[in-house]
Amino acid sequence: MLIQILNGLVYGTFLFAMASGLALMFGLRRIVNFAHGALYMLGAYFGYTAAKLAGFWGGLLVAALGLAVLGVALDILVFRPLRGRDPLTTLLVTFGLALISEDFIQTFWGNDTHSFAEPALLSGVVQLPGTTFPIYRLAIVAFGILVAGGLAFWLTRSKVGLYVRAASHDPVIAAVQGVDTDRLSALVVGVGAALAGMAGVVAAPILSISPAMAADILVDSFIVVVIGGLGSLGGAFAAALILGQINVLGVVFLPELTALLPFLLMMAVLIWRPTGLAGSRV
Amino acid sequence: MNAHAPVLAFEGVDAFYGAAHILHGVSFQVRAGESVAILGRNGVGKTTIVNTLLGIARHGAGAIRFHDRAIERPRPYQAARAGIGVALQGRKLFPNLSVRENLMLGAASNRAGAWTLDGVFDLFPVLRERAEAPGTALSGGQQQMLAIGRALMANPDLLVLDEPSEGLAPVIVDELAAVFGALNAKGTALLLIEQNLSLVERVSRRFAVLAKGRVVEEGSLDGIDRTSLQRHIAI
Numbered sequence: 284m285l286i287q288i289l290n291g292l293v294y295g296t297f298l299f300a301m302a303s304g305l306a307l308m309f310g311l312r313r314i315v316n317f318a319h320g321a322l323y324m325l326g327a328y329f330g331y332t333a334a335k336l337a338g339f340w341g342g343l344l345v346a347a348l349g350l351a352v353l354g355v356a357l358d359i360l361v362f363r364p365l366r367g368r369d370p371l372t373t374l375l376v377t378f379g380l381a382l383i384s385e386d387f388i389q390t391f392w393g394n395d396t397h398s399f400a401e402p403a404l405l406s407g408v409v410q411l412p413g414t415t416f417p418i419y420r421l422a423i424v425a426f427g428i429l430v431a432g433g434l435a436f437w438l439t440r441s442k443v444g445l446y447v448r449a450a451s452h453d454p455v456i457a458a459v460q461g462v463d464t465d466r467l468s469a470l471v472v473g474v475g476a477a478l479a480g481m482a483g484v485v486a487a488p489i490l491s492i493s494p495a496m497a498a499d500i501l502v503d504s505f506i507v508v509v510i511g512g513l514g515s516l517g518g519a520f521a522a523a524l525i526l527g528q529i530n531v532l533g534v535v536f537l538p539e540l541t542a543l544l545p546f547l548l549m550m551a552v553l554i555w556r557p558t559g560l561a562g563s564r565v
Numbered sequence: 566m567n568a569h570a571p572v573l574a575f576e577g578v579d580a581f582y583g584a585a586h587i588l589h590g591v592s593f594q595v596r597a598g599e600s601v602a603i604l605g606r607n608g609v610g611k612t613t614i615v616n617t618l619l620g621i622a623r624h625g626a627g628a629i630r631f632h633d634r635a636i637e638r639p640r641p642y643q644a645a646r647a648g649i650g651v652a653l654q655g656r657k658l659f660p661n662l663s664v665r666e667n668l669m670l671g672a673a674s675n676r677a678g679a680w681t682l683d684g685v686f687d688l689f690p691v692l693r694e695r696a697e698a699p700g701t702a703l704s705g706g707q708q709q710m711l712a713i714g715r716a717l718m719a720n721p722d723l724l725v726l727d728e729p730s731e732g733l734a735p736v737i738v739d740e741l742a743a744v745f746g747a748l749n750a751k752g753t754a755l756l757l758i759e760q761n762l763s764l765v766e767r768v769s770r771r772f773a774v775l776a777k778g779r780v781v782e783e784g785s786l787d788g789i790d791r792t793s794l795q796r797h798i799a800i
């Protein structure tokens with residue numbers, strides 16, 4: 284049972300690292316980024332290749348930097364021109380980008396599943412009462428908490444963070460105050476993409492890498508963002524932890540329903556509180 | 566600065582929301598240190614003047630000049646950076662930011678000048694008392710003060726006020742009138758969009774009346790017959 288709860292925590296905190304980027308992008312661009320899973324997958328593949336030369340940490344760094352650059356380009360070349368377009372257009376465009384990324388991966392890395400070794404520093408297990416738990420999984424929890432803490436600090440303590448919170452509530456009104464929302468969005472989409480890319484590397488040692496990896500994580504990230512309240516990071520954090528627990532406890536108590544539980548939870552929240560756990564607050 | 570040089574000039578400006586043609590050849594000027602009022606009934610296009618300046622409404626024919634530089638295809642953040650502070654209609658405060666943060670946001674244009682957080686707190690002491698409250702937890706009058714203070718944080722040469730008296734008690738409007746007068750006396754040009762004639766008369770020397778997206782009357786407010794203006798605004 285303890286193991287299940289811990290695994291739920293691992294998945295929940297990890298999911299937050301993914302969903303936070305999605306929530307931030309939605310806040311600034313009002314775009315639901317169907318390519319977010321593709322960013323995660325690209326991060327994993329970039330990291331995988333870089334790790335062959337520079338080890339796990341080198342791979343993580345390359346994924347973060349590479350995806351940050353890609354994110355900035357995504358905002359400038361795609362999201363900015365789509366500003367003010369109807370949601371269906373942005374949905375189709377980002378979905379198209381996801382498909383293109385998948386093709387790109389298949390072309391250069393093939394269809395095989397790759398495995399990715401955890402770093403030596405974080406290998407091994409810790410002793411828990413009556414059982415053991417992999418250190419690497421605890422490191423994932425630490426990663427998720429670090430992301431959450433870092434974002435919270437950035438958003439509440441810095442000037443740019445203030446602009447992000449304002450623009451997430453209303454990009455146009457924030458711009459009227461003099462916030463260059465074009466540059467701010469490029470930064471935020473870059474940060475969100477870098478987080479997704481790092482999440483791809485972080486997850487690789489336990490989930491393995493394949494061109495199909497994007498879809499599952501995308502769906503769960505969406506559920507987290509919707510349950511948390513679109514664009515809200517605090518809400519997303521709570522939702523990610525809840526979803527993590529539901530995923531593992533569902534397997535134990537309601538095995539037939541596990542795949543459905545996240546959707547049922549999302550429906551319940553949307554009926555009970557249509558704006559999500561955190562409403563529209565950021 | 567030349568006292569009579571226009572700070573803001575609209576010259577035959579057309580403006581659109583999508584395909585909807587809202588402003589038709591609108592012309593007016595605000596000169597340095599001057600206070601100009603735009604009057605007109607609901608829905609005639611007053612806010613669209615502000616939105617065109619900000620690049621929220623699409624600017625078609627005609628020219629908009631600020632300090633003699635043409636503003637073409639503006640983005641909303643450029644106005645504040647150029648020196649146009651705007652207190653938007655409906656105040657548009659951020660409920661997720663405190664009073665202090667709402668004000669700090671007003672400094673996002675990075676324009677140095679006399680207005681600082683402390684300066685705004687001195688102008689509206691009640692904002693200092695409520696500094697940590699959410700921006701929208703204030704009374705209507707206090708919210709309007711916050712919206713004005715936020716616009717001042719950009720140290721604007723021109724302050725645009727879109728119906729600042731809307732929904733406020735007369736005693737609060739009196740307070741605002743005094744503040745606007747003092748700001749104008751210190752050299753900040755004002756573009757006051759209003760339907761409250763008594764506020765306009767106290768704050769502005771010149772006016773333009775908008776009807777169906779056109780300027781139909783303009784002139785000096787000195788000695789003007791109030792009833793002749795009354796018919797141009799909401800009953």
Ligand SMILES: Nc1ncnc2c1ncn2[C@@H]1O[C@H](COP(=O)(O)OP(=O)(O)OP(=O)(O)O)[C@@H](O)[C@H]1O
Pocket residue numbers: 582585587605606607608609610611612613614654
């Ligand atoms: N975003 C928009 N899209 C399309 N039409 C709009 C938009 N905003 C306003 N309009 C229309 O443009 C016209 C002018 O609106 P505007 O807001 O400029 O009027 P106003 O004079 O400021 O009115 P009020 O006194 O009520 O504030 C109105 O007919 C309005 O319905």
Ligand SMILES: [Mg+2]
Pocket residue numbers: 611612613654727728
């Ligand atoms: Mg209006």
